[in-house]
Amino acid sequence: MSENSQSPGNGPSPDGPGGPRLRGALDGMPVYKPGKRAPAGEEGAAQAPVAYKLSSNENPYPPLPGVLETVTSAAGAFNRYPDMACSGLLAELSARFGVPEEHLATGTGSVGVAQQLLQATAEPGDEVIYAWRSFEAYPIITQISGATSVRVPLTEGEEHDLDAMAEAITERTRLIFVCNPNNPTGVAIPRADLERFLDRVPCDVLVVLDEAYREFVRDENVADGIDLYRDRPNVCVLRTFSKAYGLAGLRVGFAVAHEPVAAALRKTAVPFGVSQLAQEAAIASMRSEGELLERVEALVGERTRVSRELAEQGWTVPRSEANFVWLRLGERTDEFAAACEAAGTVVRPFPGEGVRVTVGESEANDIFLQTAAAFRKTLD
Ligand SMILES: *Cc1c(COP(=O)(O)O)cnc(C)c1O
Numbered sequence: 001m002s003e004n005s006q007s008p009g010n011g012p013s014p015d016g017p018g019g020p021r022l023r024g025a026l027d028g029m030p031v032y033k034p035g036k037r038a039p040a041g042e043e044g045a046a047q048a049p050v051a052y053k054l055s056s057n058e059n060p061y062p063p064l065p066g067v068l069e070t071v072t073s074a075a076g077a078f079n080r081y082p083d084m085a086c087s088g089l090l091a092e093l094s095a096r097f098g099v100p101e102e103h104l105a106t107g108t109g110s111v112g113v114a115q116q117l118l119q120a121t122a123e124p125g126d127e128v129i130y131a132w133r134s135f136e137a138y139p140i141i142t143q144i145s146g147a148t149s150v151r152v153p154l155t156e157g158e159e160h161d162l163d164a165m166a167e168a169i170t171e172r173t174r175l176i177f178v179c180n181p182n183n184p185t186g187v188a189i190p191r192a193d194l195e196r197f198l199d200r201v202p203c204d205v206l207v208v209l210d211e212a213y214r215e216f217v218r219d220e221n222v223a224d225g226i227d228l229y230r231d232r233p234n235v236c237v238l239r240t241f242s243k244a245y246g247l248a249g250l251r252v253g254f255a256v257a258h259e260p261v262a263a264a265l266r267k268t269a270v271p272f273g274v275s276q277l278a279q280e281a282a283i284a285s286m287r288s289e290g291e292l293l294e295r296v297e298a299l300v301g302e303r304t305r306v307s308r309e310l311a312e313q314g315w316t317v318p319r320s321e322a323n324f325v326w327l328r329l330g331e332r333t334d335e336f337a338a339a340c341e342a343a344g345t346v347v348r349p350f351p352g353e354g355v356r357v358t359v360g361e362s363e364a365n366d367i368f369l370q371t372a373a374a375f376r377k378t379l380d
Pocket of ligand 1: 183240242243
């Protein structure tokens with residue numbers, strides 16, 4: 001064999017020896033699994049039953065007409081590069097959240113920003129701590145950085161085990177993800193617990209509060225990360241326009257952090273990554289926040305209904321502060337997901353663990369609840 005076959009990351013290549021050397025860090029990397037799609041367009045509509053996609057925590061409402069109009073007119077200029085600094089969006093965010101523009105950074109979705117954070121903090125030999133199970137992007141982007149994942153199991157109650165996470169910190173720890181509320185379990189962290197944890201983290205370790213579902217939180221005992229970051233230079237808050245604001249397909253998210261961290265995020269950003277369409281849609285969405293938040297309120301109402309009915313059916317449902325619910329099904333996970341699909345809803349199975357079900361339009365939730373009721377009877 002040629003000498004390059006000996007270095008990690010150079011397994012047999014379909015092009016034989018002499019192929020490009022790829023980084024060993026990419027070997028055996030978990031692949032991001034997008035939620036399964038509902039049958040598309042005409043073809044799907046012609047099939048019965050209609051499939052509802054409850055697998056990606058998307059907003060089921062179509063774009064607001066005003067936001068759609070803004071995007072459509074911005075599309076007339078897509079021969080031009082976008083505003084690289086996202087200046088209009090930063091000004092809007094700064095006013096909306098009462099933070100200086102220097103404390104803001106944008107990216108292609110908050111996953112994009114999370115990847116920028118890793119590029120800014122972690123390299124081979126470093127450690128990144130997060131709860132598990134949590135957001136499936138964390139292991140992927142950590143592995144790409146070359147750093148080592150340190151996963152701390154959730155408690156029996158599907159909560160972050162913050163004491164164990166604090167104890168897992170070593171001198172190699174560079175970044176800690178705290179997903180609040182947690183994807184896929186929906187459970188949020190009480191303010192006092194989070195503050196106690198933050199007080200235990202050394203000031204040279206970055207804590208990333210991933211608040212992708214913040215707008216769905218109704219428990220007043222859950223802190224807003226933007227209050228917590230203000231006097232904590234090692235805290236960074238991630239937010240997204242993908243969920244509550246319904247812009248998942250346009251890819252725009254942002255971070256709030258003190259200047260050195262925000263500046264590092266600007267250095268690690270893909271130049272021109274956030275399209276002009278996304279920037280203008282995000283601005284228009286913030287200006288239509290009243291209407292959007294009414295939709296969020298309706299989804300929160302559906303979450304309450306779905307959770308209550310599941311509990312009445314006999315399921316143990318952790319209290320969700322997000323736009324999804326979690327059912328721990330263990331070995332029956334795939335079977336449950338298949339039953340949902342046969343009935344016309346696509347959910348998100350984590351084989352051997354459980355199913356995450358996005359709260360969707362009420363027709364979709366009704367179908368899901370019927371499936372859950374029938375399945376529940378087979379468990380006793
Ligand atoms: C959906 C989600 C995101 C946001 O992803 P985008 O890249 O902004 O679309 C971030 N974190 C968590 C935990 C999520 O569930």
